[in-house]
Amino acid sequence: MLCTFSTHLARPRLTRTPCRTPRCRVVGSQPNRSIPSTSRKFLFRGGVNCERRLEKTGVRGYPTGVDRTLTLLASAFALATGHPVLLAEEKQVDFAREILPVLSDKCFVCHGPDTRKKDLVRLDSFEGATRDFDGFKAINPESLEESEIIVRINDADDPMPPEDAEKQLTADERALIERWIRQGGKYAKHWAFVPPVKPVPPSKGHPIDAFIKENFPESIGFATAADKSTLARRLALVLTGLPPEPELLEFYLKDESTNAYERLVEQLLADPRYG
Structure with a gap:
């Protein structure tokens, strides 16, 4: 005979206990003693974080003992299996x-x-x-x-x-x-009151690449440069929508000058198919 068990648990209701003093209470050996107004321990003064106490009577309120145990077990499992535990970093105030x-x-x-x-x-x-x-x-x-x-x-x-x-x-x-x-x-x-400072781009490579890399995370860098044939094909497809002409590709591959790529760009921009 098969038996079925209901996994739906009734959720107990929360009850609120109002804070009966105008000041928050000190946590310690004398929980009912309020800190005087001249105290430097301002974090416990009245009006500051005076939270209403919720009786821990259900799974929807503060965690019960079972919930805390399950949370700890889940955290331990994540650490044991190598899954990273993500902690929210506090946003820097502007x-x-x-x-x-x-x-x-x-x-x-x-x-x-x-x-x-x-x-x-x-x-x-x-x-x-x-x-x-x-x-x-x-x-x-x-x-x-x-x-x-x-x-x-x-x-x-x-x-x-x-x-x-x-x-x-x-x-x-x-x-x-x-x-x-x-x-x-x-x-x-x-x-508006900070004088602009013109940055000095590095002498090596294109200045735009330097500004882009400056905003990269430390663990991220540029991808490996593609070969000249791949670069020419990508550029032609972007500017004209068609692969490069064989004569243009051959001319670019034989061009050993440092500005060969820039010259290819100018040639494709002058192509009527560009626009």
């Missing part, structure tokens, strides 16, 4: 395109080039943003945790911009600023 518009729109009114008070932090330049104010810096390129700008934009008690400001930072903009500082907090001029 200061001029992503950060400068945010600072200009929501921060420069008090911390920009029009600031009249010398004791205020300037965010319109790298020197002003990294200036030392008795041990505090708005941006510390070497430490995200010691960058005061991160403390203030995430401070629930005394935030920046102030609560009465017309324009406020969004959650995505805060995350973008954090990622920018984590990557070094580099400033860059707008491309």
Whole structure:
């Protein structure tokens, strides 16, 4: 007698437990103790990443013990069989395109080039943003945790911009600023203010090839050059749609000059069949 088993499992429902305090709680020996507003551990302050806790009651919520085990086994199998594990690389933040518009729109009114008070932090330049104010810096390129700008934009008690400001930072903009500082907090001029520099092409080979190769990944190079007969056939098919004439091909094969290929191009461009 054959028996059949249903593989469809009922998916349990998730229940949400609201965060009962205006501040996020410290993970540690005293889970109910909130960090005071003067603490430097700004990442645990109210309003910052205060995630609602999901009870781990099903496969659609946080992974259960079985799901975690299966995930670990799958990863181990991939490593054992030689399959690469792909990790998403963090995208580099473009200061001029992503950060400068945010600072200009929501921060420069008090911390920009029009600031009249010398004791205020300037965010319109790298020197002003990294200036030392008795041990505090708005941006510390070497430490995200010691960058005061991160403390203030995430401070629930005394935030920046102030609560009465017309324009406020969004959650995505805060995350973008954090990622920018984590990557070094580099400033860059707008491309319109950067004088163009004419690159010097190499003396060997065609200059266009050098510019193309400059954007190749390190593991990729040019393909091996084809023989002259193949090059002539490809060129003729591209420009005229027909194979090269035997006389033209023979003339090109016998031409030993360094600009033989360029001369062939000119001949095919002058062909009425080109257009």
